[in-house]
Amino acid sequence: MAFHFKESPAPKEEVLADGTVVTRTCAWSPPGCHAVGCGLKLFVKDGKLQKVEGDPDHQLTQGRLCPRCLALKEAVYHPDRILYPMKRAKENRGLNKWERISWDEATELIVTKTEEIRAKYGSESICIYMGTGREAVRYGFTLGAKVLRTPNNCYAQSGWSCMGPRQTAMTMMLGSAYIELDYGGGYLDVWDSPDFVAPDYVFCLGKEPLKSNPDGLWGHALIEIMKRGSKLIMVDPRMNWLATRADQVLQLIPGTDAALVLAILNVLINEDLVDHDFIDKWCYGFDELKERVQEYTPEFAAKTCGITAEEIVTCARKLGYDGKHHWSLLMGVAVDQNPNGCQVTQGLIAMAAITGNLDVPGGTVVGVQMQFEMTGCTDSMTEELKNKCIGWDTYPIVKVLLNTTHPDITLEALETGRPYELKMAWFDSTNLLSPTCSAQPKRWHDALMKMEFVVAKEMFMTPTVMALADVVLPLATWAEHDGIVMTNQGCQMGIAGAINKALQVGECKSDLEMLVHFGNAFLDDYPFKTVQEYLIDDVGKLGTTWEELSEKVVAINDIGGYRKHERGLIRADGQVGFQTATGRVELWATGYNRMGDEPLPYYFPPKLGAEARPDLAKEYPLTCTTGARYYASFHSEHRQIPSLRRLTPAPYIEIHPKVAAELGINTGDEVTIENPWGSCHEIAKVTPIVREDVVSVAHGWWYPEEDGEEPNLFGVWKSNINSLVPHRVLGKMGFGAPYKQLPVKIYKTPVEEQILRGKGEYHG
Amino acid sequence: MAKVGLMIDYEYCTGCQSCELACKNEHGFGHDKWGIKMQEFGPYEMESKKLEWNYLPFPTSYCDLCETRVNDGGIPSCVLHCLANVIEWGPVDELAKRLDAKGSKAVIFLP
Structure with missing residues (x-):
């Protein structure tokens, strides 16, 4: 880990002639984004935010900002913001009967109730719930394990379907926390560095990085490398805008990706387009992989994926090893x-490995370990308590990889009280009733209503808080606190940035402030009294100081450059090779074997698809994919920000023109989407970008402008696509749920059943 | 001296609409007033399996090329904030040379 600062950047603070203080800082959340750390200048006069601007001195983002940051002021001073701690009697859950209380009262209430519950039911009856990517994640593991002292930390998405499967293969095949596109993230001049080698191809499967900066990749870095010659291969059932700029698009049937990847491996291996030198030196199990892929011919995959064999062969040849060209992997x-x-x-990493594209310039960058407390946070807990973590007996992989509960088993525990009753919930920046995360959110709602005590941290009153919380704590935006943000939590090339506090709003506290606050409230010996003390310690471990990072605002973190396995920079013991049992890239994955899955990759047809479930296919002929991103929101956030809501006023279902014509649906019509598990409503967008057999349904919708009380809950059930996602339809190890391969039928909503009238035009 | 214009590369304009918000922030325009507004062409399937789909930010009568910012030594707000870095700003004769070098899918506006 080495941080590189720009020579003489602008100072952290500058005072203008009229007294306005301009503070340079890096963004994170809330309002949410992944840990990207885009650079901003905040103009504050008399304690009030006047305007935001991009920071041209930021090495990576160079002044560029997306609409979410440009609309920050509307979020900071939104009339609906939660500004003070509030409580509500348990019998008033779901009703807007909140009472403002002081931080002292909130703290005493929370500590007293928590300790009562601990004494009566045990520490394990407490569960903390986290959302995706937000700053809360950096501190939530510690808050749960060390302050609330529970082994139960839950990310409530069925099958841990954000990172679970990818983390499995990255950890078990490479021992890497994350692998990433090479955009020159380790150089001070990024893609303009003379040392940067642009990938010849970028193979992008199931990802559209422009809108959401997924997992911390600043999405428009892809555009910069495309301008510099990188060609794009897109694998996606939707021909999104990015795909129209691609060299090749494989518009496959949702959920058939494994067949495609195995067929590409088949071509690479059988046509000998592989890097034998790398395979001999660094891979384990190539011969077994070779044998495995024989059954997955391009012809087989073509039929399975709904594309042509020629497309697959052409693609594989572009990615083949020739000693000169390189390609980089983007998997979403x-x-x-x-x-x-x-x-x-597993197949994707094998593709990168056998073609010699792992951790070479222009290839796929192999990340090191994440720089935050996750798996280590429970180290001081007794083995007995630690092993009470929900779901570890059923799916041991969550113990090994993530140190959380298993989400689906958590819902079952909430519902059944087995293996023991959960009694307290702490929502740490998650709006899990809105369709962003949990499958079957109504079941989560009903199960969580049984809790004796519920605490939530939020910026706004969400459906989740309104329905379930007894105490809500006001969360500061990233403009209102100090902190640190690192690309992919410091495991990847990219930036390490300081979040510099520029203003205070109400009595809001940040995730880190609340960690330190409750650390001291719960424990006599919590090691840090202030956020500053925490940051001095935290940043001090990273080879710089908080003072330096805060003053210079942003550094480049090169993580040790390329070919780190040749220099002992991947393994914890400093030996060359990869952090796996064999020290090699495990094409035959000993870890998969240990966790009860097959060590070699394989394909099975989508569990709810026409082949596996012809009964469903008859009534529900379309395949629904969800989760396509928009610039104007981060999952369920930003719906109440006027400028952003105008950009995307309503949830849209994308329907192919041929299907729309058959069903008599026009753009702007309200459409009902239905399957055996639920139904929801969205507004039609008739567009050729989806396959004829696919509809794409927007996620994350609720309506802050509507009645927030039960049963309406800001309209959270109206467009709740996750109601259609069944519970616990998973892979062998307990990872991966069918969020993007749902059998559905759709129809134009009859007038008397319409519930989205006026949503197409928002004037809130 | 040549007039000053905006050159926009619509091969890589990703339609993020940051230019719209950046402009409103700079000029204090309300929700229904724009100095620049993104326009969308497509997606149209003019030939099988190929979509024509372009975004193009269109400056309005209210674009003053950020006169105040520029007089203070800055650059126009849309140019600074453009996520894909596809808006260039300068004298039209210089922009014309860059347009020629770019070769296709670009346009110069004289707001």
């Missing part, structure tokens, strides 16, 4: 939202 959350996801990822 679509890989995870698939019960076959652990095998898709």
